[in-house]
Amino acid sequence: MTWTTALGFGERGWGPALLYGAVMTLFVSIAGLAIGAALGSLVAWAKLSGVRVAGAIGEGYAALFRGLPELLVVYFVYFGSSAALTGLYHLLGGEGFLGVPGLAAGALAVGVISGSYQAEVFRGAYLAIAKGELEAARAVGMGPWLMFTRIIGPQVLRFALPGLGNLWQVALKDSSLISVTGLAELMRTSQVAAGSTHQPFTFYVAGGVLYLALTSISDRVFESAEARATRGMRREAH
Amino acid sequence: MDIAFIWATFLRLIAALQVTLSVWALSVFFGAFIAAGVTWMRVGGIRPLEWFARAYIFVFRGAPLLIQLFIVYYGLSSFPAVRASIFWPFLRDAFNCATLSCALCTAAYQSEIFRGALAGVPNGQIEAARACGMSKSLLFRRIIFPIALRQALPAYSTEVISMVKATALVSLVTLWDVMSVALKIRNDTLVTYTPLLIAGAIYFVVNYMIARAFIFIEQWLSPHLRARSA
Numbered sequence: 410m411t412w413t414t415a416l417g418f419g420e421r422g423w424g425p426a427l428l429y430g431a432v433m434t435l436f437v438s439i440a441g442l443a444i445g446a447a448l449g450s451l452v453a454w455a456k457l458s459g460v461r462v463a464g465a466i467g468e469g470y471a472a473l474f475r476g477l478p479e480l481l482v483v484y485f486v487y488f489g490s491s492a493a494l495t496g497l498y499h500l501l502g503g504e505g506f507l508g509v510p511g512l513a514a515g516a517l518a519v520g521v522i523s524g525s526y527q528a529e530v531f532r533g534a535y536l537a538i539a540k541g542e543l544e545a546a547r548a549v550g551m552g553p554w555l556m557f558t559r560i561i562g563p564q565v566l567r568f569a570l571p572g573l574g575n576l577w578q579v580a581l582k583d584s585s586l587i588s589v590t591g592l593a594e595l596m597r598t599s600q601v602a603a604g605s606t607h608q609p610f611t612f613y614v615a616g617g618v619l620y621l622a623l624t625s626i627s628d629r630v631f632e633s634a635e636a637r638a639t640r641g642m643r644r645e646a647h
Numbered sequence: 648m649d650i651a652f653i654w655a656t657f658l659r660l661i662a663a664l665q666v667t668l669s670v671w672a673l674s675v676f677f678g679a680f681i682a683a684g685v686t687w688m689r690v691g692g693i694r695p696l697e698w699f700a701r702a703y704i705f706v707f708r709g710a711p712l713l714i715q716l717f718i719v720y721y722g723l724s725s726f727p728a729v730r731a732s733i734f735w736p737f738l739r740d741a742f743n744c745a746t747l748s749c750a751l752c753t754a755a756y757q758s759e760i761f762r763g764a765l766a767g768v769p770n771g772q773i774e775a776a777r778a779c780g781m782s783k784s785l786l787f788r789r790i791i792f793p794i795a796l797r798q799a800l801p802a803y804s805t806e807v808i809s810m811v812k813a814t815a816l817v818s819l820v821t822l823w824d825v826m827s828v829a830l831k832i833r834n835d836t837l838v839t840y841t842p843l844l845i846a847g848a849i850y851f852v853v854n855y856m857i858a859r860a861f862i863f864i865e866q867w868l869s870p871h872l873r874a875r876s877a
Binding site for chain 2: 581
């Protein structure tokens with residue numbers, strides 16, 4: 410089988426499977442980034458709140474997951490989440506083993522890693538808000554909620570965008586490690602195709618090219634989002 | 648869960664640390680040289696070399712290390728021509744492939760750090776050195792390199808630590824590093840978490856020590872900042 414047939418969309422071609430894998434990679438990464446955003450903003454809030462215990466827990470989580478190999482985290486989340494779910498199921502009176510779907514475990518793994526880095530991005534973004542804006546909001550009588558939705562939220566998102574863009578790239582690449590759990594994302598699909606066609610070079614290069622496409626296209630998306638988010642801001646004079 | 652098992656596991660993982668640290672040290676070391684070359688091409692002002700450097704950085708930073716590692720280890724060896732070539736004695740060994748992939752990948756990241764550090768050298772310093780009549784090489788050795796080195800350190804320490812974590816991937820190409828030994832003990836003994844927890848603790852301590860070492864180097868290299876605060 411020539412490499413064009415192997416990669417093609419014909420009966421024996423792996424084209425559709427690889428594209429499906431790419432979509433799965435995108436999906437896991439987006440879910441991971443979202444979980445990371447939830448964890449990250451929670452930790453940022455804990456550290457900014459001034460409550461010692463909350464800040465220490467947040468810092469501990471972030472330091473721990475930044476110091477462990479991503480692959481180890483993936484294994485740990487994969488083995489651990491199924492055990493936790495089965496334990497919970499037994500508590501509720503169920504029997505047997507309950508496995509967490511690979512997609513959920515994978516997104517969770519990418520999420521806890523990403524969250525440990527996003528915490529700093531969100532904290533930095535909050536600290537970048539001009540103090541005068543917060544004082545002005547209070548002076549006109551805004552409540553905490555209104556202040557968050559109108560003043561803090563939009564600006565934190567704007568200041569956090571460049572950092573989030575970098576972490577999105579990291580999440581996309583980290584998602585390849587989920588292949589060890591057997592989830593049919595891009596890396597795993599490339600592996601299966603490489604094995605069954607005996608053309609490892611073709612399929613790993615094809616997978617690599619698809620990753621490059623994902624990272625470069627999403628880089629453009631983040632660039633235009635940044636341009637859009639900062640359109641109302643004054644440019645520094647050059 | 649007994650102490651004897653924990654201790655035995657710990658000893659086996661510590662023994663495997665040698666593989667992890669070898670891949671790490673060699674790839675960071677050779678990666679730095681490749682990165683220096685790529686940075687030189689990137690900022691040297693020669694168009695085709697600049698394009699090559701940009702392409703290199705794009706490819707090795709844009710794709711996951713895991714797939715790069717598999718292209719080198721499984722991909723290259725599938726060609727009979729490669730197996731017949733003079734590179735085969737080098738490429739047939741998983742350790743060499745792993746080190747090579749890690750070095751090529753970290754070089755792309757390190758090169759971006761070097762470029763940023765070079766760009767951060769204040770123009771006034773370079774102009775002053777030229778005004779004193781320094782030659783190009785003396786200017787680089789005395790002015791640009793020391794300033795850039797200090798500026799590169801924080802980002803460089805992050806990259807070096809992320810390489811320790813990245814070496815866990817070599818467990819997927821048959822090397823017996825800390826990660827793969829932990830998984831083997833887990834499979835053999837059916838003890839679910841302890842081996843992974845001990846492996847995690849080892850990685851964490853190693854990373855912590857490297858981070859401390861970099862903080863020490865940073866302070867040592869910036870006596871002018873220390874004097875002010877003291």
